[in-house]
Amino acid sequence: MDYPNFSFEVLKIAATSRARLGRIYTPHGVVETPNFIFCATKAAIKGGTPQMMREEGSQIILSNTYHLMLQPGAELVRKMGGLHKFMGWDGPMLTDSGGFQIFSLGYGSVADEIKGRRSTERPKTLLKISEEGATFKSYLDGKKQVLTPEKSIQIQRDLGADLIVVFDECTPFHVDKSYTARSMRMSHRWGLRSLEEFQRGASGVQALYGIIQGGVYPDLRQESAQFVNDHGFFGHAIGGSLGASKSQMTDVVGMTASQLAPERPIHLLGIGGVSDIINGIRQGIDTFDCVHPTRIARHGGALVPRHLRDEFGTPHKEHINIRNARFQEDVNPIDSTCGCTTCQHFSRGYLHHLLKAKELLAMTAITTHNVHFMNRLMTSLRNALQEDRYEDEVKFWE
Known part of the structure; x- marks a missing residue:
């Protein structure tokens, strides 16, 4: 399938890994890869503005089909000119299909299940999974909703993001191989329906990603990789459960990415830890997304390079907690090597005060820093790949 106004080029491949430099061209601009996609879940970056995102170096953001279909509704967004105009962001955007939220919320958690951590904190909202699609209760008002592959694509068309994703069942960690296989094959059928609906309304302003499922099982991941390779998707997105540990996730991601058509961009869904990104790049991942950088900021977590984590005795984490x-009475910025607006103007002591006083500025300031940190990280890793010094560069961050 042709994707006018979209293309992906690989500029360089590392000599010692599958890491690669590239560019994704979209109608709203170019995304240099590897890159990190920030989550504007409900058409807003929590704690930040589109202007701040640009000023701190962001190239692409993501919004959430599931949340936006419930509030304010895709038709309203379309009437308001689409997501870009609605929220005031003029750069590339991606929307997910809604599947992750439906199934992870339905199973009683969100990211915990996908990353192998079990949780039952949230009430289950999924009512039924069938060949037609998913029936679930809205978390806003409890009303019954049905989302099918066709409707997911229609909603994403109304939202108007550049890059969109097929509808799939996002299986949790605790299901067995037989369920994973049945679910994966149904997701493939849903993927074909998504592709057909996309082709019916294709106008050259969007490009479609296929999703690779299969859980932790190599043969299923291979089957799913072959499925997306064989059909006319613009890009690949690795989804589903990635295992119960970081090492298993590394194995699953590496094994999956190695089997994907290299001429297409590869996205890793829902992963945003520094070490996970560094490992993912080695395995050929081009883009990542996660709420992690902005979520921890709201609780006082400031991302810092390795040497600062060591200084404060938290090498097992990738951030320091400014609430501590x-x-x-600390007069220093979060990170003296950081060029973000927050580090240029605010001390750790002042940020600590803001957090204790529950001032909204605390969330904005630390979010700004974390956004800058992630963009700085990705820029430095791209530069290191270009200059063949990737393994030396990661020592500063990991």
Whole structure:
């Protein structure tokens, strides 16, 4: 299938891994890869503005089909000119299909299940899975909703993001291989229906990603990779359960990415830890998305390079907690090597005060820093790939 106004080019492949430099061209601009996609879940970056995102170096953001179909509704967004105009973002955008939220919320959690951590904190909302699609209760008002592959594509068409994703069942960690296989094959059928609906309304302003499922099972991942390779998707998105540990996730991602058509961009859904990104790039992943950088910011978590984590005795984490009492009288910025607006103007002591006082500025300031950190990380890794010094560069971050 042709995708006018879209293309992907690989500029360089590392000599010692599958890491690669590239560019994704979209109607709203170019995304340099590897890159990180920030989550504007409900058409807003929590704690930030589109202007801030641009000023701190962001190239692409993501919004959520599931949440936006419920509030304010895809038709309203379309009437308002689409997501770009609606929220004031003029760069590339991606929307997911809604499947992750339906099934992860339905199974009683969100990211925990996908990343192998079991949780039952949220009430289950999924009512029924069938060949037609998914029936679920809205978390807003409890009303019954049905989302099919066709409707997911129609909603994403109304939302108007550049890059969109097929509808799939996102299987949780605890299901067995037989369920995973049945689910994966149904997702393939849904993927074909998504592709057919996309082709019916294709106008050259969007490009469609296929999703690879299969859980932790190599033969299923291979089957799913072959499915997406064989059909006319613009890009690949690796989804589903990636295992119960970081090492298993590394194995699953590496094994899956190695079997995907190299001329297409590869996205890793819902993963955004620094070490996970560094490992993912080695395995050929081009883009990542996750709520992690902005979510921890709202709770006082500031992302910092390795040397600062070591200094404060938290090498097992990738951030420092500005709420900690040790920062109460600290006159230093979060990171003296950081060029973000927050580090240029605010001290750790001031941010600590804002957090204790529950001032909204705290969320904005630390979110700004974390956004800058992630963009700085990705820029440095791209530069290191270009200059053949990737493994030396990661020592500063990981």
